[in-house]
Amino acid sequence: MRSLTAALALLLASSCQGFVAPSHNSHQIITTTTPSSTQLKKQPLSRLSVATDINAVGAPGTADLPWSELGFEFRPTKSHLRMTYRDGKWQEPEMVESPYINVHIGATALHYGQACFEGLKAFAHEDGSVNLFRPDENAKRINRSGHRVMMPEIPVETFIKACNDVVKDNVAYVPPYGSGGALYLRPLLFGSGPRIGLQPAEEYTFIVMVIPVGDYYKGGLAAPVNGLIVDDYDRAAPKGVGAAKVAGNYAADLIPNMAAKKKGFPICLYLDAATHTLVEEFSTSNFIGIDNENKKYITPKSDSVLPSITNKSLQTLAKDEGMTVEQRDIEVAELSTFDEVIACGTAVVVTPIGSLTRFDGNGEESKYQFTEDVGETTRRLYDTVRNIQNGEIEDTHNWNYKVE
Numbered sequence: 429m430r431s432l433t434a435a436l437a438l439l440l441a442s443s444c445q446g447f448v449a450p451s452h453n454s455h456q457i458i459t460t461t462t463p464s465s466t467q468l469k470k471q472p473l474s475r476l477s478v479a480t481d482i483n484a485v486g487a488p489g490t491a492d493l494p495w496s497e498l499g500f501e502f503r504p505t506k507s508h509l510r511m512t513y514r515d516g517k518w519q520e521p522e523m524v525e526s527p528y529i530n531v532h533i534g535a536t537a538l539h540y541g542q543a544c545f546e547g548l549k550a551f552a553h554e555d556g557s558v559n560l561f562r563p564d565e566n567a568k569r570i571n572r573s574g575h576r577v578m579m580p581e582i583p584v585e586t587f588i589k590a591c592n593d594v595v596k597d598n599v600a601y602v603p604p605y606g607s608g609g610a611l612y613l614r615p616l617l618f619g620s621g622p623r624i625g626l627q628p629a630e631e632y633t634f635i636v637m638v639i640p641v642g643d644y645y646k647g648g649l650a651a652p653v654n655g656l657i658v659d660d661y662d663r664a665a666p667k668g669v670g671a672a673k674v675a676g677n678y679a680a681d682l683i684p685n686m687a688a689k690k691k692g693f694p695i696c697l698y699l700d701a702a703t704h705t706l707v708e709e710f711s712t713s714n715f716i717g718i719d720n721e722n723k724k725y726i727t728p729k730s731d732s733v734l735p736s737i738t739n740k741s742l743q744t745l746a747k748d749e750g751m752t753v754e755q756r757d758i759e760v761a762e763l764s765t766f767d768e769v770i771a772c773g774t775a776v777v778v779t780p781i782g783s784l785t786r787f788d789g790n791g792e793e794s795k796y797q798f799t800e801d802v803g804e805t806t807r808r809l810y811d812t813v814r815n816i817q818n819g820e821i822e823d824t825h826n827w828n829y830k831v832e
C-alpha cells in the first residue's frame with residue numbers, strides 16, 4: 429500500500445530540487461489545515477505532524493445512512509473542497525459546507541462548456557483505514573482534459589491532497605468496510621470568470637465533492653446487460669474532445685442514451701465517427717473484448733476514446749495472469765469473435781455485456797451474442813480489482829493511497 433505521504437514525497441522529490449524524500453514507511457500525516465500547492469511544494473514533509481494510530485482520520489461509516497441501500501445518486505455530505513484560480517495562481521483551498529456555488533452569469537463554463545471533471549473512489553479497509561484508488565491517474569487526466577480546453581494546470585500533488593483532505597473531512601460518510609460501498613469523489617474544474625467573446629476565462633474554480641455510493645453488484649456481479657450499437661449519433665469526432673473528460677461530451681450522449689434505454693437497451697456503444705466501422709466506447713465506459721481460447725484482452729486504440737483508469741488497471745491484472753493485451757482497431761464484424769464483452773469504468777468497475785444489437789437503415793437487426801451468464805474472465809478480473817480496492821489482497825501495484 430502506498431501512503432499519501434509517500435506519494436507526495438515521490439512527486440515532490442521529482443519536481444523540487446533539493447527536496448529530501450522521507451523514508452517510505454514513515455507515518456507522517458498532513459495537518460488538518462489545507463496548505464496551498466505552493467506551500468506544499470516548499471514545506472518539507474518533516475514539518476508535518478505525525479500520526480500514531482491507523483485511525484488518525486477518524487472512523488469511516490459513522491454517519492446515519494442506510495449503508496446497504498445506497499445507490500449511485502447525489503446525497504448530501506458534510507462538505508466539499510473548493511479552490512479558486514485568480515490573478516494567475518491557485519488560491520488557498522477551503523472546505524465549504526453549502527452545496528451551492530455563486531457563479532458569474534458570464535462564466536465560460538456556462539456559455540462555452542469550459543469545464544471538465546473526474547470520478548474516483550475511496551474505500552474503507554478492515555483495519556479502519558480509508559484508501560483512495562489511483563488518484564494520481566485522475567490528477568494526470570484532469571490536467572490533460574483541462575489542457576484541451578485551455579484551463580490552468582492543477583499540480584498533481586495539490587489534486588491528491590485535495591482528494592485526501594475532502595475524504596478526511598467527510599470520513600463519517602465513507603461506507604464502512606463490508607458494506608461494499610465507497611465514497612465517490614467528483615473533482616470538477618470549470619471556467620468561472622466571465623467572457624462574452626470566445627476566449628478562455630481568467631478565473632477558474634476547482635471543487636471536489638463527495639457522495640457515498642453503494643455496491644452496484646450487491647451479492648456479486650449481475651447478469652449481463654444488452655447494449656445497442658449507435659448509428660444515428662456520434663460521441664466524439666476525430667481530433668475532437670473524445671479523449672478529454674469535458675462536460676459537453678456527456679450532454680451529447682443524452683439523446684441517444686435515453687432513446688436506447690426506452691428501447692430496452694441500458695447501454696450504448698459508439699463507433700468511430702468517420703467510418704462507423706470501428707468500435708470506440710460506451711457512453712461512460714471503455715470497451716473490452718475477451719477471447720478466452722487465445723487468452724486475449726482486446727480494447728480499442730483511438731484518439732477519441734477516454735483513457736479509462738479502470739481499463740488501465742484491468743489490463744495490468746490481465747497481463748499478471750498471463751493474458752495478452754491488445755490495444756488496436758476493432759472492426760464491428762470482429763464482435764462475433766468475442767466470448768465476453770465488458771464495459772468498464774469507476775462507477776461499477778465492470779458491466780458484463782450479454783449482447784450488442786445494431787439496426788441498419790431499414791430497421792433490420794444484427795445481434796452479436798456473448799456469454800449468457802457472467803464470463804469467467806470478467807468475474808476474475810472484477811474480483812481481483814475489488815479485492816485490491818477493499819484491501820483484501822496484496823496491492824502489488826501500489827494503487828491504494830492511504831488517506832492521512
Ligand SMILES: Cc1ncc(COP(=O)(O)O)c(C=O)c1O
Pocket residue numbers: 547709710711712713714734735736737738739772773774775
Ligand atoms: C466516456 C468514458 N469512458 C470511460 C470511462 C471510464 O473511465 P474510468 O475507468 O477512469 O472511470 C468514463 C468514466 O469516467 C467515461 O466517462
